Amino acid sequence: MIPVQGYSGAKVSVLGLGRSGLATARALREGGAEAVCWDDNPTARETAEGEGFVCRDLSRHGAFEDIASLIVSPGIPHLYPEPNPVVAAALEAGVPVDNDIGLFFRSFATRQWDSFETMPKVVAVTGSNGKSTTSALIHHVLSEAGRRTQLAGNIGRGVLDIEPAEDGDVVVLELSSYQTDLARSLTPDIAVFTNLSPDHLDRHAGMGGYFAAKRRLFAEGGPDRAVIGVDEIEGKYLAGQLSEGAADDRVMRVSTERKLTGVGWNVFARKGYLSEYRKGRQAGSIDLRAIKGLPGAHNHQNACAAYAVCRALGLAPRVIEAGFASFGGLPHRSQIIAEQDGVTFVNDSKATNVDAAKNALSAFKNIRWICGGLEKEGGLGDLAENAAGVKKAYVIGREAASFAMQLKGVEAEVCTDMETAVAKAAAEAESGDTVLLAPAAASFDQYNSFETRGEDFAACVADALK
Known part of the structure; x- marks a missing residue:
């Protein structure tokens, strides 16, 4: 642990009690500060209180009167599209806003x-x-x-x-x-x-x-x-x-x-x-x-x-x-998870935007492409132009049909869920093909993270190859 310097004897508020928020509270305490914590999730607050931290509703009037600084977890907006109300209250009170990186x-x-x-x-x-x-x-x-x-x-x-x-x-x-x-x-x-x-x-x-x-x-x-x-x-x-x-x-x-x-x-x-x-x-x-x-x-x-x-x-x-x-690569990033009968199965669930998906499509040949999810701002752009190596796309996600319609020039089948997409891609794949998960979209329409999506892909592949 890195004890936080510069706040000994002071009260520092921590907004967001996930992995980085709790680590921040511990490091503040180790450096002699008092961490005053808040998270809208009651379970997160209970976890913090179980470690002896004080939780205070930072959205209440006067909550920042004795606070030296507000430390904000990364997922909480501080400016655009609009500040979180707690951040706005800290700025109004003249309290400096920082994060664990600072x-x-x-x-x-x-x-x-x-x-x-x-x-x-x-x-x-x-x-x-x-x-x-x-x-x-x-x-x-x-x-x-x-x-x-x-x-x-x-x-x-x-x-x-x-x-x-x-x-x-x-x-x-x-x-x-x-x-x-x-x-x-x-x-x-x-x-x-x-x-x-x-x-x-x-x-x-x-x-x-x-x-x-x-x-x-x-x-x-x-x-x-x-x-x-x-x-x-x-x-x-x-x-x-x-x-x-x-x-x-x-x-x-x-x-x-x-x-x-x-x-x-x-x-x-x-x-x-x-x-x-x-x-x-x-x-x-x-x-x-x-x-x-x-x-x-x-x-x-x-x-x-x-x-x-x-x-x-x-x-x-x-x-x-x-x-x-000797580098084996990272999970969910062009990760080879299986090879059978000349077919390679690659998990690139981290390809959550168009450019990342383009890179994945350029790295392999004879691709059975599993794609789709929560489309990001800007649409799919020229993604289809980079799909010369795609034999067929298998589209998942709640908006799979509209996603598939944007893949001009690519044969696409609406599968909606991962299990169906993997089963069809595996059944149709031939020796020399690559079954590639490169969604070109966020995961949050069906999964809570790209990691969970990648893990589901791997599990579906394992089932399909039994």
Whole structure:
């Protein structure tokens, strides 16, 4: 646990008592503060009270009179589409609003660090797609190389739930736009921007607000080194803002669309080969084609970003390559869950938006595509244009019929539920086919999370293959 610094003897309110909220309350108490908690869910309040925390209805008049700060869980809106009433009350009372990420960055470093030979580092990864895989891959490579490392944030443990730093530690954080948008302190040593595509637009009032939330990771604290995906205009813009010139190797540019061989520090992947160029000369390369845990161009982008971070941390190319080779991938992200009679079953339930689904469709051939769910703002766009490898789509979700109608040029069958879709896809699949779950939609019309959806897919596959 990371004890929160700066609030000893003060009362700090915590809104939202899920995983991160309870971890925040514990860390505040460990740092000498009194956590005053609230959640609209009575069961969540009972859990907190069972741990000895005081619960107070923060929506009541005068609730913030003795409160030093309000700490908000990521899922609770603080600005758009409109602030949660408790957040609005805190702002009206002049009480600072923060989240656990801000508390982590203000509390991680301690006086004990004065005795360390090698200062601990924090790597923070953000972006629309690939940030989980990139974060996990960095963590895996470091672990395989014998470096002490911890993985936290939007993946793994809550940021305040990790262990205090030891000499030479590297903490890898996956940070969503919900987390970077509100944190009052953002000071990573290395910050990563993978890419940007439309997502969470209601929460950020459009693409401009969404990009601004991601950009805060780089603008607020000024990382020592920035790894930037430059295949979208936002990445090019961000790299340009951070760099003092073409040769400034504090900014490492990453691409899977073109070669980057200029005078700076660049990493790119073309036709399955990763290349590192520094000062105009090749400094390393990896053949990514045989690495099962990193299929497709989107995972090659993740590999480029992870490679750049590991190089910035001093690892040799061959050490990084060995770590890549033993990486098994993450659950629900291009995860091979079964192979039978020449048919491969792949769970990419995390493909909750159009761009992520495009990446999944580009990574495989002869696809029996299971898709559908709660459609996100912006519709399906040009998704059908990326479906050249799709033999047939099996559409699930409450709005399966309208979803199927948007898949122009793709044979589609409305199945509605996962069991029916998997059974039909498995029965019709031939040797060489891939049955791929890549929904291109959120899960909340039928499931409480993309993980639950992916687990249901895996269970249905197991039943179909009996």
